[in-house]
Amino acid sequence: MSININITKRERTRRLKSGAVVVHTRYVLNFRDPRTGGRKQLFFERLKDAQRKAAEISAAVTTGTYAPERKAPTVADAVQSWLKDREGNVKERTLRGYRHVARYITDPLLIGTTKERAAYTVTGELPKGTRVEPLLGQVKIMELSTAQIRAWHKLLTQEVGAFTANRAKLYLAAALTLAAEDHHVRPPAMPANLGRGRVKEKKAILTPEQVSQLIAAGRDDAEKGIYYAFPFLMGTRPSEQLALLWEDVDFDKNVVRIRRMQEMDGSITNLTKTVAGTREIPIGPILREMLLEWRIRCPRKGNELYRVFPGLGQRQAWPKPRIGGGGPLLYANFRNRMWAPALKRLGLPPVTPHSARHCFISTLQAQGIEVGLVAKLAGHSNAVVTLGHYTQAVRGGESAIAALEQAFA
Structure with a gap:
């Protein structure tokens, strides 16, 4: 032979x-x-x-001793290997999100309404008038084609929405890339020009002038000002801010180290949302002054400084100090007791705490800071995320036309 x-x-x-x-x-x-x-x-x-x-x-x-190579990996094998590779590199909550979306790559999809899919997930019984459509899980990577991926993405877009379809496509690409490294197989090219579906609305953010007003008020608010001024000066996620410990604030090197996140129940996870989320952010003069003053007043855990943004405890009749502070501050309490009242008192739009991060990133971009550095400070793995999801205009169109005319003059 x-x-x-x-x-x-x-x-x-x-x-x-x-x-x-x-x-x-x-x-x-x-x-x-x-x-x-x-x-x-x-x-x-x-x-x-x-x-x-x-x-x-x-x-x-x-x-006559030839034997076929070991079993060719399937798409499901690749996705499971990718999920396992992510373990320990991202927080458990993020990993649960990966697993949820990954089901739309590997598991059969019930063609029906959202309620019918939910009922099928719980009971395992197929609702009347529905059917189950196999997805990509059992397809061998070597046999997977770009046309199959395009048809799969179209089906997901129709049945579960463009956002989920695009997330699933992103995870599929990552899983196939890892499989190419581990199994020496060549995955197909990912299809282009699939469309983004409904355009996601940009998050409302404050103008630089409004932020200046808020920070000025924060400097005069000895009890709560640092809570709502901090995210505008650091660009942190709310979960990163609420998990910050005093050991993470280095006044000698003048940096804040972001290396943990707070869960919804107030517990702290010693992981950031992604690997790139672990970072150091320089402290500016305004924030340094506010932090040094706050360190004196900050509620302790016992007799020791622990959390930078703890719960303040219960107010007592003046002039008695608050009692019971120093523990975790839940996000809902932060938003309802500190963030929203400050905006309302100053007559500012009711934006979300996460909008401070958008404002931080967009303002740095508007000030001419290179996008690579902005991505690093924001904790993004690459500048594509920074440009695609966070950067938006903080100046009027007049400034752009003025710059254009100055260039042409």
């Missing part, structure tokens, strides 16, 4: 963020499996590795 094997060379160019172009070369071993007759491709970084493997296969076929 003989076998026909040929080796082809493939080159792909890739443009880096710096503008440099790199060429990625791979050598592809092409042959038909003598047992199954199916077309096989194996990928190698070096030519000599491809030649060595071709010689091994030829010798095995000649001597």
Whole structure:
């Protein structure tokens, strides 16, 4: 018995963020499996590795000892490997979100209403008039095509919405990339121009002038001012702010270290939302002054400083101090007792605490800070997230036209 094997060379160019172009070369071993007759491709970084493997296969076929390669991984295998790889790198709440969306890649989808899908998930019984449509889970990666991915994405968009479909596509791409590294298989190209569905509305944010007003009020508010001024000066997520400990504030190096998050129940997780979320943010003069003053008044845990933003405890009749403070401050209490009253008192729009992060990022961009540095301070893994989801205009169109005319003058 003989076998026909040929080796082809493939080159792909890739443009880096710096503008440099790199060429990625791979050598592809092409042959038909003598047992199954199916077309096989194996990928190698070096030519000599491809030649060595071709010689091994030829010798095995000649001597009759050839055995097919181990079971080809499926899309479900790739997704499970990716989820396992994420364990320990992201907080458990984020991982649960990954697992939930991953079901729309691997598990069969009930074609019906949202309520019917929920009932099917709980009971396992198929509601009358519905059907179950298989998705990509059992498809082998080597047999997966771009057309299949496009059809799958279209089905998800129709049945569960564009947002979920796009998240699932993002996770599928990550899982296939990891599978390519681990199993030396070449996944198909992800389809382009799928459309983004309904355009997500930009979060309302305060103008720089309104933020200046809020921070000025915060500097005069010795009890609660630091709570609502801090996120505008640091760009933190509410869960990062409420989890901050005094040991994370380094006045010698003049930085705040973000390395944990607070859960909904007030407990602290020693992980950030993503790996990039662990970061250091410089402290500006205004915030440094506010933090130093707040450190004197901040409620203790016992007799020791612990949380930077603890619960304030119960108010007593003047001039007695509050009692019972120093414990966790839940997000709902922060928003209802500190954030919203401050905005209302100053006559400012009722924006959300998370909008302070949008304002921080957008204002830095408007001030000409390069997007790579803004992404680093915000805890984004790359600038695409910063530009695509957080950056929005904080100045009027007049300033843009003035800059244009100055350039052309």
